[in-house]
Amino acid sequence: KPPGLPPGRWGLPLVGYVPLTTRSIPQQLADLRNKHGDIYMWRIGTQIQVFLHDHQLIKEAFTRPEFQDRVDFKGFRFMDPNKLGLLQSNGEHWHNNRRFTLRQLRDLGMGKSKLVSAVQSQSSLLVQEFKKQAGRPAPIPNTLSLAIINVIWHMVSGKEFLLTDPKITQFCQLLDEALERLNLLIVPDYMPWLYSVLPNKVIGRVFGIDRTSDMRNKLYKYFIDDIEEHQRTLDPNNPRDFIDGYLMEMEGRKDDPQSTLSEEDLTVLIFDLFVAGFETTTNTLIWITYYLASNPQVQRKMQAEIDQVLPLGTQATLQDRARLPYTEAVIHESLRRSSLLALGVPHMATQNTTLGGYVIPKGTSVGCSTVTVHNSCRYWDKPDHFQPERWLDENNKFTSKKEGFIPFSIGKRQCAGESLARMELLIFTTALFQSLNFSIPPGNTLSLEVNPGDAIVSLPIHQDLIVTIRK
Numbered sequence: 001k002p003p004g005l006p007p008g009r010w011g012l013p014l015v016g017y018v019p020l021t022t023r024s025i026p027q028q029l030a031d032l033r034n035k036h037g038d039i040y041m042w043r044i045g046t047q048i049q050v051f052l053h054d055h056q057l058i059k060e061a062f063t064r065p066e067f068q069d070r071v072d073f074k075g076f077r078f079m080d081p082n083k084l085g086l087l088q089s090n091g092e093h094w095h096n097n098r099r100f101t102l103r104q105l106r107d108l109g110m111g112k113s114k115l116v117s118a119v120q121s122q123s124s125l126l127v128q129e130f131k132k133q134a135g136r137p138a139p140i141p142n143t144l145s146l147a148i149i150n151v152i153w154h155m156v157s158g159k160e161f162l163l164t165d166p167k168i169t170q171f172c173q174l175l176d177e178a179l180e181r182l183n184l185l186i187v188p189d190y191m192p193w194l195y196s197v198l199p200n201k202v203i204g205r206v207f208g209i210d211r212t213s214d215m216r217n218k219l220y221k222y223f224i225d226d227i228e229e230h231q232r233t234l235d236p237n238n239p240r241d242f243i244d245g246y247l248m249e250m251e252g253r254k255d256d257p258q259s260t261l262s263e264e265d266l267t268v269l270i271f272d273l274f275v276a277g278f279e280t281t282t283n284t285l286i287w288i289t290y291y292l293a294s295n296p297q298v299q300r301k302m303q304a305e306i307d308q309v310l311p312l313g314t315q316a317t318l319q320d321r322a323r324l325p326y327t328e329a330v331i332h333e334s335l336r337r338s339s340l341l342a343l344g345v346p347h348m349a350t351q352n353t354t355l356g357g358y359v360i361p362k363g364t365s366v367g368c369s370t371v372t373v374h375n376s377c378r379y380w381d382k383p384d385h386f387q388p389e390r391w392l393d394e395n396n397k398f399t400s401k402k403e404g405f406i407p408f409s410i411g412k413r414q415c416a417g418e419s420l421a422r423m424e425l426l427i428f429t430t431a432l433f434q435s436l437n438f439s440i441p442p443g444n445t446l447s448l449e450v451n452p453g454d455a456i457v458s459l460p461i462h463q464d465l466i467v468t469i470r471k
């Protein structure tokens, strides 16, 4: 192990440190944190990963320019060969797309916008779907995923699918598959020597590379069709959505040699919005229903607040946020407890540098451990308790505590969709609990453990709940 690196797990040549334990990854990270402190490394294959566990240290790292790039994984290139879009792009290209996306999201989501109405209408449709399964034990319907997908479609291209349209179900399956496939595609990046010892054919089959281009083409076809349709119908005096905004910006900068805008880039950018905004929001909402089904008192208290602020038949808007402090507290506590992106989304050191007194070589992946920060006694009293009250001050006003709360990460690459995500969480949560009650089926228990099949994202386990229609 080269001198100066953070302490931690170095392991064997080629394979790095392979844990021989049944402890989950988050549990192992907590063990490592207790042993080594706020910064340590774990060599997986030949890739050095550094984990950070302290809010200030994460903030320092993620605001420094040398930690702003994404990890350069060959596996990602099978979805996007040229590192376009926003999620995987770097440098000037990333900077342009990020600025554009933030501006669009702000403009499209403001005030009484069409986007807010779209979220409200999707949440009403979802309530109707839940009502169909009232009174009998059943898992959260897949309609929740479709409703979240429709919100992103609305923002991107001003359209929504009927929830019964087979095209949206197929789209959802492709997206699920893409997310699963991305996990597998990057395995050889941890052991790049596999490329030299195994024939390409074997790698292609084992790691699913063969099927990826077919799936990518099907998925991208949705976006390409929409972009072409927008090109035909665009009215520059009346931009309708994200695609119109991008096409207009592209036209405005067509003579600018610095412009990074292109139809191909727009296709990847749209894909990124779905990848980043779909599973995250859907699963946070599932966690909220699980926590509230397990805490009936909290559920009743939140419903009492919603009933007072929103008479039946009215839906929340962003202006209601201040009048719904307890609901906001429940949402924040759910984001903290679930720590959905348990290991954060890693950044990469673009040069040899130091951090926290240690050497960080160029190419090292640097991530924040959301799950250990969210469960650290340094920031949270009784961190393993679900306590919305911790978000309220002595006057029961919501206080958005920042230190030790990093669900959307921090710094220059922090979640670009945070404002949309917060808007969706508020509107969906209020709509669901205004009309429905969620409980655990008699004789059952509800596990709040994360799905052991997924180490990087803390996904809830599919389980039955009972939905009751509120009178």
Ligand code: HEM
Pocket: 062, 086, 087, 088, 098, 152, 272, 273, 274, 276, 277, 278, 280, 281, 284, 340, 341, 344, 345, 346, 407, 408, 409, 410, 412, 413, 414, 415, 416, 417, 418, 420, 421
């Ligand atoms: C509860 C829901 C969500 C959570 C917890 C979440 C969390 C995150 C996190 C942790 C990151 C990585 C930040 C980093 O690299 O330091 C991220 C990035 C990102 N998120 Fe979200 N996100 C959510 C919803 C959304 C939504 C709805 C959208 C938009 C449709 C979105 C768009 C993005 C994009 C584009 C990035 C990449 C930003 C960049 O690389 O510059 N996210 N998100």
